[in-house]
Amino acid sequence: MQIPYEILGKIFVLLVIVVIVGIGVALLIGAYSFRRKRILFPNFVLFMLYLFYGPAKWICRRFSIRDTIVDEILIELRNALMLEDFKRSKDRKVVFLPQCLRHPDCKARCDPIDGYQCKRCGKCDIGAVCKAADKYGFQVFIIPGGSFIKKILKAYRPKSCIGVACYPELSESMQGVAAYMPVQGVCLLKDGCFNTEADVEEIIRKMEESCV
Structure with missing residues (x-):
C-alpha cells in the first residue's frame, strides 16, 4: 500500500x-x-x-x-551532574588546557602524546595553573587539539579531569570525555586562536573541590 x-x-x-x-x-x-x-x-x-x-x-x-547559551547550558548541566563523582575521585586527576593560552614567545616543546611541556616562565596563566595543580594533585596537559585527549586517555587512564576551552569545543569535548570519567568544564574568558585568557580562579576552585 x-x-x-x-x-x-x-x-x-x-x-x-x-x-x-x-x-x-x-x-x-x-x-x-x-x-x-x-x-x-x-x-x-x-x-x-x-x-x-x-x-x-x-x-x-x-x-x-546569543547562541553560546546552548553551550553554556550543556556545560553547566554536565558540571552539575558530574560534580559529586568528580569530588570522589582522588587520584589520576588531570587538567586539559588549550595551547592557545600559551604566550606568543613560548619556547615549550610539543611532545607527540603529552602536548606542550610548560617551562613555567611566568609569561602566561599556564604557570599559575600548573603551580596549583601541584598543590591539589593534578597533572596538566597543554594540548594542540582534541586528538591529543584520546592519546592521553589511552596512555595515562585518568579517573577525572577539568577541561578548559571555548564554548563550542568544551561542550563537545565534555560529551565525549564524560563516557570515561567525571569531568568539569571551565570556559575561556577570551577565546580565539592565540592570546586567549582563562579563568584561573575558577580552574583552581574546581581543583579545590576535588579535595573536599
Missing part, C-alpha cells in the same frame, strides 16, 4: 513542529536551570540539545539570543 505524498508531507511537518517545540522546551528548562542553579530534567535537556545542537543554535539566533 502506497502512502500518499500529501500525508507524508503532513507527517514530516508535524515531526518538524514537534522537534522545534522539544528544542524550545529544552532551551527554556536549561536556561532556567542555568540561571537559578536548580537542575530540572537534565537528561532530557542534554539529549535534546546535543541531538539538535545546530537547530537549537539557529532558534536562538532567530530570536536574537
Whole structure:
C-alpha cells in the first residue's frame, strides 16, 4: 500500500513542529536551570540539545539570543551532574588546557602524546595553573587539539579531569570525555586562536573541590 505524498508531507511537518517545540522546551528548562542553579530534567535537556545542537543554535539566533547559551547550558548541566563523582575521585586527576593560552614567545616543546611541556616562565596563566595543580594533585596537559585527549586517555587512564576551552569545543569535548570519567568544564574568558585568557580562579576552585 502506497502512502500518499500529501500525508507524508503532513507527517514530516508535524515531526518538524514537534522537534522545534522539544528544542524550545529544552532551551527554556536549561536556561532556567542555568540561571537559578536548580537542575530540572537534565537528561532530557542534554539529549535534546546535543541531538539538535545546530537547530537549537539557529532558534536562538532567530530570536536574537546569543547562541553560546546552548553551550553554556550543556556545560553547566554536565558540571552539575558530574560534580559529586568528580569530588570522589582522588587520584589520576588531570587538567586539559588549550595551547592557545600559551604566550606568543613560548619556547615549550610539543611532545607527540603529552602536548606542550610548560617551562613555567611566568609569561602566561599556564604557570599559575600548573603551580596549583601541584598543590591539589593534578597533572596538566597543554594540548594542540582534541586528538591529543584520546592519546592521553589511552596512555595515562585518568579517573577525572577539568577541561578548559571555548564554548563550542568544551561542550563537545565534555560529551565525549564524560563516557570515561567525571569531568568539569571551565570556559575561556577570551577565546580565539592565540592570546586567549582563562579563568584561573575558577580552574583552581574546581581543583579545590576535588579535595573536599
